[in-house]
Amino acid sequence: DGTDPTTASQLYTEPVKINTNCTFKAMAVRPTGNSRIVKEDIAFSKSTSKKITALQPVNKQYEFAGISTLVDGLKGNRNYKTGRWIAFYKNDMEAVIDLKEATEISSMTLRACVEKGDWIFDARGISVEVSDDNKVFKQVASESYPAMKETDPNQIYVHTLNFTPVKTRYVKVKALSEKSIPAWHGGKGNPGYLFVDEIILN
Numbered sequence: 001d002g003t004d005p006t007t008a009s010q011l012y013t014e015p016v017k018i019n020t021n022c023t024f025k026a027m028a029v030r031p032t033g034n035s036r037i038v039k040e041d042i043a044f045s046k047s048t049s050k051k052i053t054a055l056q057p058v059n060k061q062y063e064f065a066g067i068s069t070l071v072d073g074l075k076g077n078r079n080y081k082t083g084r085w086i087a088f089y090k091n092d093m094e095a096v097i098d099l100k101e102a103t104e105i106s107s108m109t110l111r112a113c114v115e116k117g118d119w120i121f122d123a124r125g126i127s128v129e130v131s132d133d134n135k136v137f138k139q140v141a142s143e144s145y146p147a148m149k150e151t152d153p154n155q156i157y158v159h160t161l162n163f164t165p166v167k168t169r170y171v172k173v174k175a176l177s178e179k180s181i182p183a184w185h186g187g188k189g190n191p192g193y194l195f196v197d198e199i200i201l202n
Contacts, residue, residue, distance in 0.1 A: 004037055018042055041075065046105055047097050047171070047201040048073040055094040055172075059193065062087035067095055069197070076197035078156065080113045080120060085195040093123075093175040093196055096134065099168070105130075106165040108141070109200040110175055112157045114148070116185065121148055121178040121192035122157045130168035137172050140164070150184045173199050 005027040018024065021043050028035035054067040064083040065072075076084030099105075108128045114120055127142035141161040178192030 007034070020044060042073050043075065043198075043200070044073055045200040045202050046099060046103055047071045047199055050100065051098040052199075053096045053098075055096060056088065056091040059087040059089040061089075062193075062195070070095065070199045071097060072198075074198070075111065076113060076156075076195075078113065078154075080115060080118075080195045085113050085197045087120075088175075088177050088194045088196070090177075090191045092177050093173075093194055095173055095199070097171045097173070097199065097201065098134070099171065099201075102132070102167045102169050104165050104167045105171065105201045107160060107162045107200075107202050108171070108173060109158060109160040109198075109202075110173065111197050112159070112175070113195040113197065114152070114157055115154050116148065116150075116152070117154070119181065119185075119187050119190070119192050120195055121181065122152075123159065123175040123194060124178055125176040126159055126161060127174045128161055128163065129172040129174075130166055131170040131172070132168060134170045137170075140166055147178070147182045149182075171201060 005025055007029055024040045024042055026038050048071055050071055052067050052071050058067055064086055069086045074084055112122050114122050125144040127139055129137035129139045131137040141163040177194035181187045181190050181192050
């Protein structure tokens, strides 16, 4: 309800089931003192908790919980090391989401965390393809992005592709990583990391 939990709040001893968008706040009550309040913004979309298959590898150093991180309903903050983001390096992010049944979608949103000093760059392009059989895919949207400039800020970049509503079961999302860091950067010519936290289908 928006209030912070106290010792008088409802006590949960079993897992809490959440099936709608909400801000979840919780506190552990212990004899030695209460924990800090944990706050989590949970956002559901048509891709949340659906089966996702990686078509290109996740970087082992920043794999955390793996490709399912992209459909867990949890967004990351500016710290890319929290486990909410996963990285792709020397290859693109490419994955197929199984919506289980024919589902109408008309948008895809993907977020990238950029920290240029750590060789982490924005996507160079994004595409969305749909399929009824997970074999033959048809592209419904794509967008290209220029190489980052030195003046572009370190922040979370949100990319949304809108397209004509389509009913589909399988959705392939591809985000191109930076294959050659620009000349103004100390890592020029090397591949950049691409960090993604969530694929949102609606």
